[in-house]
Amino acid sequence: MLDVQNISHTDQHAIQPITNHDAPAVRIEHLSKTYPPKLVKLKQLFRRPVTPPVEALRDVSFDIRAGEIFGLIGKNGAGKTTLTKIIATLVQPTSGSVTVLGCDSIADETRVRAAVGLATAEERSFYWRLTTEQNLLFFARLYGMNTRDARTRIDELFERFDLTQYARRRFGELSTGNKQRMAVARALLSRPPVMLLDEPTRSLDPLAAASMRAVIRSLAQDTPPATVLLTSHNLAEVEELCHRVGVISQGQIQVVDTPANLRAQNSEHAQVTLTVCEVSSAHIKTMLTANTLDHYDDVKFDITATFADDANHTPQTLITFTMSDDAKTLDKVIRRIQTAGGRIIACHTKRATLLDVLEAYEGDGKS
Amino acid sequence: MLTPVPQLLTPALSFLRRIRAFVVRDFQLATSYRVEFGMRALSVLLVVTTFYFVSKIFASDSGRFPQWRAPLPAWLIGLAVLNYFTVGFSSLANAIRSEQTQGTLESVLMTPINVPSFIVTSSIWDFINATFISFLYLFFGWLFFDVTYQGNFLTAILLLLLTTFVLASLGILSASFAMVFKRGDPFGIFIGIGSAFFSGVIFPTELLGSGFQKVSNILPTTYGVDGIRRVLIQGQTLAEVREPLLILCLFLIVLLPFSLWVFSRAVRRAKREGSLIQY
Numbered sequence: 001m002l003d004v005q006n007i008s009h010t011d012q013h014a015i016q017p018i019t020n021h022d023a024p025a026v027r028i029e030h031l032s033k034t035y036p037p038k039l040v041k042l043k044q045l046f047r048r049p050v051t052p053p054v055e056a057l058r059d060v061s062f063d064i065r066a067g068e069i070f071g072l073i074g075k076n077g078a079g080k081t082t083l084t085k086i087i088a089t090l091v092q093p094t095s096g097s098v099t100v101l102g103c104d105s106i107a108d109e110t111r112v113r114a115a116v117g118l119a120t121a122e123e124r125s126f127y128w129r130l131t132t133e134q135n136l137l138f139f140a141r142l143y144g145m146n147t148r149d150a151r152t153r154i155d156e157l158f159e160r161f162d163l164t165q166y167a168r169r170r171f172g173e174l175s176t177g178n179k180q181r182m183a184v185a186r187a188l189l190s191r192p193p194v195m196l197l198d199e200p201t202r203s204l205d206p207l208a209a210a211s212m213r214a215v216i217r218s219l220a221q222d223t224p225p226a227t228v229l230l231t232s233h234n235l236a237e238v239e240e241l242c243h244r245v246g247v248i249s250q251g252q253i254q255v256v257d258t259p260a261n262l263r264a265q266n267s268e269h270a271q272v273t274l275t276v277c278e279v280s281s282a283h284i285k286t287m288l289t290a291n292t293l294d295h296y297d298d299v300k301f302d303i304t305a306t307f308a309d310d311a312n313h314t315p316q317t318l319i320t321f322t323m324s325d326d327a328k329t330l331d332k333v334i335r336r337i338q339t340a341g342g343r344i345i346a347c348h349t350k351r352a353t354l355l356d357v358l359e360a361y362e363g364d365g366k367s
Numbered sequence: 368m369l370t371p372v373p374q375l376l377t378p379a380l381s382f383l384r385r386i387r388a389f390v391v392r393d394f395q396l397a398t399s400y401r402v403e404f405g406m407r408a409l410s411v412l413l414v415v416t417t418f419y420f421v422s423k424i425f426a427s428d429s430g431r432f433p434q435w436r437a438p439l440p441a442w443l444i445g446l447a448v449l450n451y452f453t454v455g456f457s458s459l460a461n462a463i464r465s466e467q468t469q470g471t472l473e474s475v476l477m478t479p480i481n482v483p484s485f486i487v488t489s490s491i492w493d494f495i496n497a498t499f500i501s502f503l504y505l506f507f508g509w510l511f512f513d514v515t516y517q518g519n520f521l522t523a524i525l526l527l528l529l530t531t532f533v534l535a536s537l538g539i540l541s542a543s544f545a546m547v548f549k550r551g552d553p554f555g556i557f558i559g560i561g562s563a564f565f566s567g568v569i570f571p572t573e574l575l576g577s578g579f580q581k582v583s584n585i586l587p588t589t590y591g592v593d594g595i596r597r598v599l600i601q602g603q604t605l606a607e608v609r610e611p612l613l614i615l616c617l618f619l620i621v622l623l624p625f626s627l628w629v630f631s632r633a634v635r636r637a638k639r640e641g642s643l644i645q646y
Contacts, residue, residue: 035641082641088477091641114479124470127392129399134392141388142478144381186474 024063025194025227026087031096033057033082033251056082058251060096064194067225069216071242071259073235073358079251080231084196087229088118100194114143116194117187121202123179128172132163132182135171136189143190150189157185161215177208184215195219195228201237209237216241235354245354247361254361259354266360267352272330274319279342281305281317287340288319288333299329316345385480386488393492411500415507418442432571434596440514444596445568447504448527451497452562452588455531458493459538460545462486482634486542494531518598522605526598529615530591536622537587543626543633547642562588587618 035054037043043050057079064070072080085091087098089109098105100112126135133154140150158164161181166174174182180200187195197216201209219226220243232238238245239259246256255262276284285303301321308314319337323329334344397404418439435441463486466472475485508514562568565579566588572580583589594611597603605612 033641036639038640085641090473090476090638092635092638094639110479110481113477116477118474118477120473122470122473125474127396127469127471130392130395134395138388138392139474139478141384141391142475142480144384144479146384190478 025066025101026064026229027097027099028063028083028087029061029097029099031057031060031083031086031098032094033079033086033091034094055251057086057093060248060251060253062246062253062256064227064229065244066193066227067220068243069220069228069230069241071238071245072229072231072248073233073238073245073354074248075358075362078248080248081198083248084118084198084229084231087112087194088116088196089113114190115192116196117190117192118196118198119183119187119200120198121180121183121200123176126171126179126182126186129170131168131170132158132174133167135182136186139186140189145190153189157188161185162211175208176203177205177211180204180208180212181215184212188219193224193226195226197228197230199232200230201232201234209234213237213241235358239354247358249361255357262354262357263352266357269322270349270351271320271322272333273346273348273350274333274337274344275346276317276319276337276342276344277308277314279317279337279340280315283340284317284319284337284342287336299323317342382484382488385484386491389488390492390495393489397492397496407500408503411503412507414446415443415504415512418446432573434593434600435571437514437600439508439512440516440600441596442569443504443508443514444516444599445566445592447501448530448592448595449562449566449568449588450504451501451527452530452534452591454490454493454497455534456538456541456562458490458497459486459535460541461493462489463542463545483630486539516599517602518600519604520599522608523595523598525605526591526594526608526612526615529612529619530587530594533587533591533615533618533622536619536626539626539630540622543630546633546637562586565589566592568592587615590614590618 033056035056037051037053040050060079060083072083074080082091086093087100087105089105089112092106098112100115103111103115105112127138130138136154136157137147137150140153141147145153154167155164158167161184163178163181163185166178171179171182180203184195184197184200187197200216201212204212216228216230219228230238230242242259244256245259245262247254247262255265257265281303285301288301288303299321301319304318304320306316306318308316319333321329321333330347330349334347337344463472466475466489475489476482480488505514505516509516565572565575565583566586567583568588572583572589572593575583590611594608594615597608597611
């Protein structure tokens, strides 16, 4: 791991990602944040009601490994944005600590900021009357870059984000998708080893969102790869992109694991629907429910006769059952249908999603 | 691919680039409002013209006040200086407020710039702008209305800078207030109204009467305006204006450390409350 403690303020740009992928790039330990009520004494003096303090985060601890895309999911107000802003040094924690590449977010605030790039969905975070190029040039200079290096970097980013044609256009004239890309481009200006992406696909159309996901994926494929903390309400996106996911609810981290493990913890079973033709429903029923099926005593089949949505209304059978994730059941069922002369024309598998996981923790299930 | 960054920079060079970044940005923003830019210059000309006619009416009765024998130069200098002082006082708080209201404060503070550097560098454009506007007051007076200035301009600039630093100290208090309470800045109201009314910008402070003159005596702007007029109108030397100079130095010695202390407390509080980027 790179020793960033010894990096001076002036060579902050030299901070590089740590190369050991098991080492944490971001370490969060017993982090709590309580927003105190404002002007308490004044309100008490005038006998006005005093609002209670807001506990945004409670004893949050987890690591984000170097080079991974870490997803943080939770309801509105769960504490995602507060956590992101504490890592970005914009908000100070009440207790606990955050270290980024070994630097404490309070004691080494400037170094942490140099190592972190934050991209939010907030469009007003740019100067709307300046062009996209002028905006990025301004921020590049704040990072201490000279004009030549800044322009070179901006050109690279424009090319990467397909923004070259908008270089001379005012920021306010860009589409939402391009504004969002500008936010990520700005966060990448100083090549930070850690990227914080706060709902980067919010308000984007499906094509722009797909394009943004490709960009996020590419960050983890850079050499060396960037470490990404992604918060999003789009759970399919989190599942698609993230190596690990943390579920946050009421300011507390409920669980951290891979998307597959989270799904498995929520439900070990998958629901399978097979569409079969060229064999009668009755025959399938007899065959599948017979005791001759080894190891399938606990599998319940729902067998329905139906017709295909074609001109001939070909007879079909829909077979629905629930199985564990190992797929051996599916394999044997398919073989038995084929032995009986049936032809499988469709197979749909429905597994637990991150939404099921989130609901379990937000509901009265596991939380 | 992420490659190592361009070059290592000395802190001074880095700081200069940040100053440049803010000045260039603010120039670009200012020139994007061309009509407003022209209107401001025109409004200065209108004010100068108005006071030219006012001076014709009251000129005969101002003989007992040495600086006001010809009221127009007194007014022009007063207004030029007041404009500069107002910026010195308000630009620091405005730097925070305008970024807060634009929504850009968070993204600026995400760069490796600390809050004090940000406030100082982002207010420099205001000073450049104020210098230009103040120059217009004096220039239009000279160009259109035969106003002449005497004395040593460097001494006047010294007094101007000193007063501006004193007001900037108050500005730091104002910025601290804006950071924590966002609105209703009492320093702004006090200094804004007080400077124009009590500091002798429009009329001699002696006309206020002894009660109100005590208020005038505690305002640094009173000494700044008086000192600069003594130089530019009465032609006094550095030695002759040492009294307002020393008083301004005293203000600075007391106010600057105090305001910096308050400011550091305000930044800490805003970060603790998470309200730095709220407005």
